[in-house]
Amino acid sequence: QQQVKQSPQSLIVQKGGISIINCAYENTAFDYFPWYQQFPGKGPALLIAIRPDVSEKKEGRFTISFNKSAKQFSLHIMDSQPGDSATYFCAAGGANNLFFGTGTRLTVIP
């Protein structure tokens, strides 16, 4: 059973636009929700993370929105840039292991 469902699978956005990626999780015991960015040939890099006691966290152009009752969270990338083109993974879990979404390939068109 997929613990974390991520959509869309791929996303194309114009430069300057807003990129939105959504995730849903099953286990209400999860208490850590990070987003990772992965470029080809590289390992995933931690982008931003949120705990369930807050509904939103913003770091620069990246914002996580969290809806505990709906068991959903999303990543918003404001003013998307070509350099943001990468694969984005959401994850959910606890201290000892993370369950990852299947990834979203983002392409930002200049």
Next chain:
Amino acid sequence: KAGVTQTPRYLIKTRGQQVTLSCSPISGHRSVSWYQQTPGQGLQFLFEYFSETQRNKGNFPGRFSGRQFSNSRSEMNVSTLELGDSALYLCASSYSGWEAYEQYFGPGTRLTVT
């Protein structure tokens, strides 16, 4: 501070052989987790080690094993390789599994089984 390092970066093995991959965590990090990444299955958790003890294990067969040394360096071993084991193997380290959740990934080892 140096990041997570993994060796080798690329590996080609034949079905039936065994392989050992190595991971050196960020200095001061004591928890090391291993993941398998494939196009079809995405990132899947293999196991996590802390202070030389396996604390958590994913849903992989016993052919996949690991260990951690006193300096927190970790190795994972896959025996009797199958074609389906071809994947990018990633390790991630964190300061402490209980107190800090942030995991930092290495570049991975690309394993190809022929």
